Amino acid sequence: MPQNIYDNPEFFAGYSALREKDLNANNLIVRPHLLPLVGDVQGLDVLDMGCGAGELSRWLVDGGAKSAVGMDVSERMLAEAEQQPRESLTYIHSSAEDASFESDPFDLVVSVLMLHYIEDIRTLLERIYTWLRPGGRFVFCMEHPVMTAGQGIVEPGWITHDDSGLKAWTLLRYSDEGKRVSHWFVDGVVKYHRTTETMVNSLIDAGFRIERLLEPHVPEEFEQQHPELRRERERPNFLFMSAKAEK
Numbered sequence: 317m318p319q320n321i322y323d324n325p326e327f328f329a330g331y332s333a334l335r336e337k338d339l340n341a342n343n344l345i346v347r348p349h350l351l352p353l354v355g356d357v358q359g360l361d362v363l364d365m366g367c368g369a370g371e372l373s374r375w376l377v378d379g380g381a382k383s384a385v386g387m388d389v390s391e392r393m394l395a396e397a398e399q400q401p402r403e404s405l406t407y408i409h410s411s412a413e414d415a416s417f418e419s420d421p422f423d424l425v426v427s428v429l430m431l432h433y434i435e436d437i438r439t440l441l442e443r444i445y446t447w448l449r450p451g452g453r454f455v456f457c458m459e460h461p462v463m464t465a466g467q468g469i470v471e472p473g474w475i476t477h478d479d480s481g482l483k484a485w486t487l488l489r490y491s492d493e494g495k496r497v498s499h500w501f502v503d504g505v506v507k508y509h510r511t512t513e514t515m516v517n518s519l520i521d522a523g524f525r526i527e528r529l530l531e532p533h534v535p536e537e538f539e540q541q542h543p544e545l546r547r548e549r550e551r552p553n554f555l556f557m558s559a560k561a562e563k
């Protein structure tokens with residue numbers, strides 16, 4: 317059974333407060349880059365894995381998807397999502413690891429900031445492949461391996477590089493894949509670090525053809541308004557990929 321930290325009341329309160337801020341990572345980096353990568357969803361049957369409060373699930377059906385299923389392990393997150401219902405959008409309470417669908421029900425599987433919570437990524441990618449129709453796509457973003465590598469080992473990751481005040485990001489234990497336990501709102505938050513090489517090769521081995529890989533930074537318009545955000549160029553926060561199920 318995977319960890320379900322989003323149902324911890326203290327964690328949930330901290331995470332919800334973060335999401336209410338204008339300058340959160342979802343608004344600054346995820347949304348501007350993910351939506352173009354997802355592209356046209358008209359008429360598609362879609363699964364949003366780790367849907368959280370359902371922001372992307374709603375965007376998918378509002379954008380013309382024929383149906384969307386939002387899936388999440390957290391009852392608190394799903395309760396938030398269900399406050400803004402949509403026709404043709406259903407939610408299921410399940411971990412990604414335990415979810416099962418009759419074969420080929422989806423044209424598109426999306427997942428935002430959930431895959432770094434998955435211990436056995438190879439098995440999950442193989443299962444996602446079976447849920448996709450021929451030519452269906454898997455589009456995701458996750459915490460970048462450069463971010464997960466040192467979590468719980470070196471925090472905070474920023475160090476002062478020299479007297480100019482230049483900051484550098486500490487990269488430690490990049491090649492040591494596996495569990496990372498860190499403090500994020502509460503102690504004991506479990507994530508799994510794996511290299512970009514493992515992500516790319518696990519997708520290929522599962523039968524996907526990689527279409528695009530992104531390591532984006534904050535769009536310039538936001539940097540101009542908030543110059544402190546330029547430091548996000550020092551390291552990639554998130555890894556985005558889109559991949560097609562070759563069948």
Ligand SMILES: C[S@@+](CC[C@H](N)C(=O)[O-])C[C@H]1O[C@@H](n2cnc3c(N)ncnc32)[C@H](O)[C@@H]1O
Pocket residue numbers: 318319322342365366367368369370371372387388389390393410411412413427428429430433434
């Ligand atoms: C950072 S939140 C992102 C939520 C949403 N995708 C978004 O971008 O707004 C991560 C979500 O993944 C869910 N999650 C974590 N591990 C999971 C698992 N093993 N199976 C399903 N959902 C999981 C959490 O409950 C949480 O809602």
